[in-house]
Amino acid sequence: MTYNFDELVDRRGTDAIKWDMLGSHFGNPDALPMWVADMDFLTAPAIQEALQTRARHGIFGYTGRPAGYEEVIRRWLYGRHGWQPEGEWLVHANGVVQGIAIAIAAYTDPGDEILVFPPVYHPFFGVTEGQRRRIVESPLVFDGTTYRMDLDNLRTVLAEHKPKLAILCNPHNPVGRVWTEEELRPAAELLLEAGVYVLSDEIHSDLVYPEYQHVPYPSLGPDFAASSATLYAPSKTFGIAGLRSSVVVIPDEARRAQYTAVQGAFGAGHMSAFGMAALMAGYGHGAEWLDQLLAYIGGTRDMVMKTFSEEIPRIRAIRPEGTYMIWLDCRGLELDDQGLAHFMYQEAAVALNDGAGFGTGGSGFMRMNMAMPRSLVAEGLDRIKNAVGARAHA
Numbered sequence: 001m002t003y004n005f006d007e008l009v010d011r012r013g014t015d016a017i018k019w020d021m022l023g024s025h026f027g028n029p030d031a032l033p034m035w036v037a038d039m040d041f042l043t044a045p046a047i048q049e050a051l052q053t054r055a056r057h058g059i060f061g062y063t064g065r066p067a068g069y070e071e072v073i074r075r076w077l078y079g080r081h082g083w084q085p086e087g088e089w090l091v092h093a094n095g096v097v098q099g100i101a102i103a104i105a106a107y108t109d110p111g112d113e114i115l116v117f118p119p120v121y122h123p124f125f126g127v128t129e130g131q132r133r134r135i136v137e138s139p140l141v142f143d144g145t146t147y148r149m150d151l152d153n154l155r156t157v158l159a160e161h162k163p164k165l166a167i168l169c170n171p172h173n174p175v176g177r178v179w180t181e182e183e184l185r186p187a188a189e190l191l192l193e194a195g196v197y198v199l200s201d202e203i204h205s206d207l208v209y210p211e212y213q214h215v216p217y218p219s220l221g222p223d224f225a226a227s228s229a230t231l232y233a234p235s236k237t238f239g240i241a242g243l244r245s246s247v248v249v250i251p252d253e254a255r256r257a258q259y260t261a262v263q264g265a266f267g268a269g270h271m272s273a274f275g276m277a278a279l280m281a282g283y284g285h286g287a288e289w290l291d292q293l294l295a296y297i298g299g300t301r302d303m304v305m306k307t308f309s310e311e312i313p314r315i316r317a318i319r320p321e322g323t324y325m326i327w328l329d330c331r332g333l334e335l336d337d338q339g340l341a342h343f344m345y346q347e348a349a350v351a352l353n354d355g356a357g358f359g360t361g362g363s364g365f366m367r368m369n370m371a372m373p374r375s376l377v378a379e380g381l382d383r384i385k386n387a388v389g390a391r392a393h394a
């Protein structure tokens with residue numbers, strides 16, 4: 001079966017944050033929404049059918065794990081990433097950020113330090129500082145084309161700060177890196193030696209372009225598995241973030257017990273009946289849909305890269321290896337962050353995520369979401385090109 005990702009589906013009026021909150025977030029309800037990590041494609045038919053079947057039943061009480069839950073997740077992870085957890089390592093979460101927040105509450109105390117690698121997904125800061133833990137940074141290094149972790153800096157930061165926890169993002173949002181084993185292992189060894197427990201956010205791991213391979217953190221070996229919790233979800237993969245269904249892999253039994261105790265203490269142990277039905281259908285039957293989606297977004301990525309380099313050279317697009325986001329170096333426009341935001345949201349009328357929100361290294365950058373029908377992405381590129389042109393002639 002061939003899926004049609006060119007189809008335009010109107011999301012306005014569905015309370016979609018991406019489309020219906022443009023006025024409040026960007027001061028421009030007519031901006032083209034290329035921001036929050038949310039796709040404008042109909043989800044996989046298997047998921048739509050599972051939800052319709054579940055809805056037709058008409059009773060939606062407290063829901064537990066369906067038969068086959070562990071096997072479906074294990075098979076999915078093995079099929080996509082060549083690695084699988086033990087069934088008993090799996091804990092349910094109503095969202096990856098919730099899982100990270102609960103892990104922070106379970107494994108650290110107020111005042112403890114938590115290591116992040118900015119520029120990075122901004123809620124990592126919120127869930128840390130919101131719980132009165134402190135952020136420690138080991139910024140990624142940008143060489144003008146790509147990003148890497150800075151192992152010398154990491155060594156120094158670990159020695160000076162002794163953080164209790166590190167939050168990794170793999171693939172790394174917003175810069176689009178898929179960490180190779182050659183990069184991940186030495187960083188993981190430093191963290192292990194320093195006794196740092198790792199939260200590996202792998203929510204984007206299914207969204208890796210065909211020429212790259214995702215390496216799950218716990219697949220590095222038993223010691224790395226035991227000193228980590230890894231978070232997965234069908235939410236980005238299938239565009240079902242509104243269904244709040246994710247998985248936390250916690251191999252160490254004592255750590256798992258600590259986690260579930262705090263999860264219970266927050267009343268966060270229950271799962272959504274619809275979220276569970278969607279997870280089972282997506283992981284169980286969504287592989288072919290995902291392969292076609294990745295081919296489509298890969299084509300869009302190539303179009304976006306080409307357009308910036310040939311037609312809007314003052315903005316440099318960083319080629320993503322994974323995620324449907326593209327990180328844009330806008331420093332060539334010579335605007336401060338406020339000016340850049342005004343330029344994109346009001347002059348170009350495109351709603352992008354401002355880079356400064358991703359922390360150190362984000363100033364002067366913007367993040368664009370490419371997970372829309374290609375005609376809309378082309379429209380966004382035209383808007384940016386015209387606005388850059390208008391400025392040049394002003």
Ligand SMILES: Cc1ncc(COP(=O)(O)O)c(C=O)c1O
Pocket residue numbers: 036037094095096097098121169173201203204233235241246
């Ligand atoms: C790296 C990363 N983690 C977590 C999330 C959000 O996950 P959830 O909606 O399951 O909390 C996102 C969404 O963009 C993300 O990019």
